[in-house]
Amino acid sequence: MNVFIHHYRRLFCRWASLLFGLVSGLLICEGLAMGQETTASSIVVSKLSLGFNGVGRVGNWLPVMVHAEGLAATQEVRLVVTSSDPRGDQCESVVTAGTADANGSISLSGVLMTGRMDGIIRLSIQDASDVAIWQHVVTSRPYSSKTKADNAPAADLSSQTSPDVVSKMTFLRHQSLTLLTVGAPAGLEELAGRLTAGDTSRESLAVLSVKTIADLPTSRRGFDAVDVLLLVTDYSLTELQTQAVQNWVMTGGQLIVSSGETLPQLLQSPVGQWLQPEFGIESELLQTQDLTALQNYVPGASQLQTNRQNVPIVRLAAVQPRIAVNSINGPLVSRLSMGAGFVTFVALDLNAKPLNRWLALS
Structure with a gap:
């Protein structure tokens, strides 16, 4: 009897852990979608341009530029983007990397691509330890x-x-x-x-x-x-x-x-x-x-x-x-x-x- 109790207890703990992970993920996504931006430090992004004034064409490379302040002098960071491929799978890629100047400012520019006209695009600035010190979500919709x-x-x-x-994108x-x-x-x-x-x-x-x-x-x-x-x-x-x-x-x-x-x-x-x-x-x-x-x-x-x-x-x-x-x-x-x-x-x-x-x- 004790064996069965122990077995079901282990199953319950696994299901509880899985459920907690799913709910936590949903809450994080919802928080990003509603708040658009999360910051783990004093970093301030004063400019984020994506596409051409918030408009782009699906399946093509699009320019992206981020200007951030509040970093440590000579701090090395990288810009990471997560977007969907045509099947809807999330793909993460490093757009570019750079080093902050003596004042803690940096401009990062590169290109990104998404395979779907609707959904979300996640952008983050990560430090040398792969820790996200700034995150932002851009919601996208098709042009009608x-x-x-x-x-x-x-x-x-x-x-x-x-x-x-930019917090919204329109895709052609x-x-x-x-x-x-x-x-x-x-x-x-x-x-x-x-x-x-x-x-x-x-x-x-x-x-x-x-x-x-x-x-x-x-x-x-x-x-x-x-x-x-x-x-x-x-x-x-x-x-x-x-x-x-x-x-x-x-x-x-x-x-x-x-x-x-x-x-x-x-x-x-x-x-x-x-x-x-x-x-x-x-x-x-x-x-x-x-x-x-x-x-x-x-x-x-x-x-x-x-x-x-x-x-x-x-x-x-x-x-x-x-x-x-x-x-x-x-x-x-x-x-x-x-x-x-x-x-x-x-x-x-x-x-x-x-x-x-x-x-x-x-």
Whole structure:
């Protein structure tokens, strides 16, 4: 009899331990999901960016950046991410590692990927002993096309204002065509229609955005979820960002650069130094009052009026690029193949008059 009692007592203890573990795990997950963040020390994360302003495409690498303070001087830490694969299994990976500066601050950047559009993404900063000193949960959901008008050619997700520490993500399907901008340049609706015209394998164009040029990725994989990158007015990419864009174009990315009065800033940037010999960009601007060729390029476009005012255009002297829009003053839109990708140069500023007031691009 004592043997049976002892046997059942051991079974009960095992079941009790199992139940305690399950309940504890659920409580921890619930606490993270509700509170979003747990901290085991005085560490403070002042910025967490994920994807592009909280938007990404499932099944692609997405940029992630964390800036933390309150660490010990020269403390070694690593950024660890746990996300789901397509089957729903949780996969943990070390995104990057680094050492805090003398003030106890550190910026960690890298890429992550998730195979599911809904669920949670766990991020943690771990010390050299693999102890989590900061944890954060980001909830994700799929983008629903029902939220946009049936006749809208683009899904503009840039209006989703994200806080400095992202806690929610919106995921696009893998078939979505994506365009990344800095801010909100003019003319995105017409561009969306032209890029997706005749491509039945793609969904409508989704416009992603970052707040500043500094928020652009610094590695090729950081652009993995981007099909088209549009640079207008601000070209102040770092050498590392420019190299990332070059590598991304060579592997199939499409870069569109627009410039006019901002030509001096372009030529002084690493991007301009890369593109200047490719397109034969000359330092002196031309002036024109006739943009009929550009108007005719857009089917059914309204009249592009200059009101007899001179419009600065960039002189493109290279003969290798294919001219998409030509004029009596030279090419207005040229395209050049680079590796598996393309670079398109628009010799007018899309953010300046008269293009920013052209009804065809509104």
